[in-house]
Structures are given as C-alpha cells and as structure tokens.
Amino acid sequence: MSVAPSAPTSSFSLQPLAPLSVEQEDQIIxxxxxxxxxxxxxxxxKFHNYASLAQGSSAESKQDAKEAFIVELSxxxxxxxxxxxxxxxEARQVEEYQSEKLRIGRWITFDPHSSSDxxxxxxxxxxxxxxxxxxTSLEHAQMLRRRKMEYDFVTEKINTLPSREELNQCVYALVLVYTxxxxxSRMIQALENDMMAIRSEHDTQNRTIQSQKGAxxxxxxxxxxxxxxxxxTADIPASLLGSPRQTPALDGSGVEDIAETRTTTPAMKTEDSDKEEGEADKVVSQDIEMGEVEEEDKNTKNKKKTREDMEEGEATDASSELSDPPDDD
Structure with a gap:
C-alpha cells in the first residue's frame, strides 16, 4: 500500500504594514x-446584523433585519x-468667486497690454x-442681526416672567393683602382703645366699690x-341706770352723791314706755303760749340724745354732780 506524498504546505509569512506618510495621514484626517x-x-x-441572522434564525427575525438594513441603505x-x-x-460658488475676483481685479488694475481690461x-x-x-447693506444687516440678538435676549428674559394675567392677579392679591x-390694624387699634376704656372704667368702678365697701x-x-x-343697756339693772356713762367717783364723794345723780333717767324711761306708738309728747303748760316749748323738755331730750350717741365708758364734757369738784366746805 503506497502512501501518496503529501502536498507541499505553503507557508504564509505576516508582513508588517507600511507606515503612512504625512500626506496620507493628513488626507485621512x-x-x-x-x-x-x-x-x-x-x-x-445593519449589514453585519443581517448577515449574522442569515443562518439559524427565524424568518421573522430575518425579515426585520432585512427591512432595517434597507432603511439604513436608503x-x-x-x-x-x-x-x-x-x-x-460649492463648486459653483468657487467658480463665481473666481470670476468675480477676476472682474474686480480688471476694474481696479489697468493693464495697458490687454485691450479687454x-x-x-x-x-x-x-x-x-x-x-x-x-x-451700507452690510452695516444694515449687521444692525439687524445685532437687534435680533438683543430682541432674542429680551424675549428670553420676558418668557421667564409670568404672564400679564398672572401679574394682574398678583397685583390684585397684593392690594387685597394691603387692604x-x-x-x-385699624380694628386692632379700635380694640386696644376699647380695652383701655374698659380698664379705666373697671378701675373707676373698683375704686367706687372699695369706697362704698369702706363706707x-x-x-x-x-x-x-x-x-x-x-x-x-338692756341688760343693766334699773338701779344702775342712773347714767349711760359710769363716771368714776371722785375722792371724798359718797354713795349718796351717786344715788342722787341717777334719779332722772328711770323716770324718763318709764314715761317713754307708757306712751303708745305714733303718739307725740304733748306736755304743755297752760301758761305757755302756742308755738313755745319748755326749755326743760329740750334740755332733757338733748341730754338723752347725747348719752345715746356716746359709747360706753366715754366721758362727757358736760358737768355733772359727780364730775364737779367738791366744795371747800
């Protein structure tokens, strides 16, 4: 059994890429x-995506990839x-620029050798x-452009502000708040004034009440x-009611002097108890004229009032048998 000689294997050697020149790099950039x-x-x-889905994929995914590739190709x-x-x-503009440049050059410079120039x-x-x-047109265009830029700047600022209706609502709200x-403030001032008046009236009433309370x-x-x-006075026995005030006896005075000074008061109280209610005391002498009053009755009444008004144990300025000094005899 013969073995066929193997085919000579071709050896591929990797050759390095030649570096690009400066001009080629500039062109690529x-x-x-x-x-x-x-x-x-x-x-x-899209082409690589469609090529990857060409084998082993569903028909729907292939169709979608194909349509996407066609859209991108269009x-x-x-x-x-x-x-x-x-x-x-751009080519036309370059040609127009060159022709205009030549025309302007012919107009500005004069060439004596050329009859057409x-x-x-x-x-x-x-x-x-x-x-x-x-x-002039250039200056006008520049001015319009500058104004347009200023207008755009002002418009941008105005757009940041609220609308006229919102401003009117804000102004109305501010006026309402101020009102x-x-x-x-006026109501508070009026209430404070009322409170001050009430306090003063309360103080006046308190002072009046205190004064009335004291009285x-x-x-x-x-x-x-x-x-x-x-x-x-009601508890004192009748034998001791000689005088509403018990004036201490002076030295050298006896019991007889004290008994003599208590002879008038029991008699007056007995007469007052015998009188009926609403009856007036009408003791008038036949010899006294109409409209006159006995001096003794007046003195008796005055003494009675004075004794009732004075407190117990208080001395009187009026003279009595006990207060008068004893005679030298």
Missing amino acids: LARITNDERYLRRVIK TFRLALKKSAMVCEA VCTDDEHGKLRGQIEQLK LTQYN LEAIISDLGALRSLGKD
Whole structure:
C-alpha cells in the first residue's frame, strides 16, 4: 500500500504594514473631518446584523433585519445625494468667486497690454457705487442681526416672567393683602382703645366699690356698736341706770352723791314706755303760749340724745354732780 506524498504546505509569512506618510495621514484626517461617516457606520452595522441572522434564525427575525438594513441603505443613499448637491453648489460658488475676483481685479488694475481690461471712468464710478451700496447693506444687516440678538435676549428674559394675567392677579392679591392689613390694624387699634376704656372704667368702678365697701363697713360697725350698746343697756339693772356713762367717783364723794345723780333717767324711761306708738309728747303748760316749748323738755331730750350717741365708758364734757369738784366746805 503506497502512501501518496503529501502536498507541499505553503507557508504564509505576516508582513508588517507600511507606515503612512504625512500626506496620507493628513488626507485621512481631512476626510474624517469633512465627511460624516455616521450613516456609513450605521449601514455597516445593519449589514453585519443581517448577515449574522442569515443562518439559524427565524424568518421573522430575518425579515426585520432585512427591512432595517434597507432603511439604513436608503438613508445613506439620501445622504450621498445631499453631499453631491453640496459639492456641486460649492463648486459653483468657487467658480463665481473666481470670476468675480477676476472682474474686480480688471476694474481696479489697468493693464495697458490687454485691450479687454480697459476700464472707463463710468465703470469705476459704478463699481464705487456698488461698493458703497454693499457697505451700507452690510452695516444694515449687521444692525439687524445685532437687534435680533438683543430682541432674542429680551424675549428670553420676558418668557421667564409670568404672564400679564398672572401679574394682574398678583397685583390684585397684593392690594387685597394691603387692604386687609390696614383694616386689621385699624380694628386692632379700635380694640386696644376699647380695652383701655374698659380698664379705666373697671378701675373707676373698683375704686367706687372699695369706697362704698369702706363706707358700708363703717356703717355696719357703727350699727354693731349701737346694737351692742343697746343690748348692754338692756341688760343693766334699773338701779344702775342712773347714767349711760359710769363716771368714776371722785375722792371724798359718797354713795349718796351717786344715788342722787341717777334719779332722772328711770323716770324718763318709764314715761317713754307708757306712751303708745305714733303718739307725740304733748306736755304743755297752760301758761305757755302756742308755738313755745319748755326749755326743760329740750334740755332733757338733748341730754338723752347725747348719752345715746356716746359709747360706753366715754366721758362727757358736760358737768355733772359727780364730775364737779367738791366744795371747800
């Protein structure tokens, strides 16, 4: 059994990549800057997703991945068309710029060797007029732009403020609060004045009550003293009621002098007890004229009132048989 010779194996050697030159790096960087590769990266991502789902996946997932790839491809196609249109517009602008530059150069500089570059005074005047007009238009455009920026700035600030209705509501609320504050302050002042008047009236009434209370207490004490004096007088025996005040006997006076001074009072009380209620004392002498009163009766009544008004044990200024000093005889 013969063995077939093995095929010679080809050896692959990894060769290092040649470094990019400076110009190539600049071109790559410029292409990255000028070209937007987002659409291209999206298309590549969707394509890899669709390729990974091509085997071993359901038909529904494949269909969804296919539709997503088609949508991204259409978007990339539109972006390419837009880029082509932009490039064409830029090329036209470059051509217009170059032609305008040449025309302006021919107008400003005069070349005697070229018959087509001859510029007359009328063309120079038209050119200066156009330049002045363009300057004026540029200044006007700059002013409009500046005003627009200021307007946008002011508008932004105004938009941060509340609306006119909200401001009116705030002003109305502030006016209402101010009015209520003033009304409350006036009410508080009126209540304070009323409280001060009530306090003063209360103090006056307290003083009046205290004075009336003092007077009433004085009257009650006087009535109590009179009641106790009357009770004491009623409890004294008739033999000792010679005088409402017991004046101490003087030295050298005997019992006979004391007995003589007590002869009038029992007789007066006996006469008063015999009289009926509401009856007046009408003891008048036949020799006395109408309208006159006996002096003795007046003296007796005055003495009785004076004795009743004086407190027990109080001495009188009037002279009596006990208070008079004894005779020298």
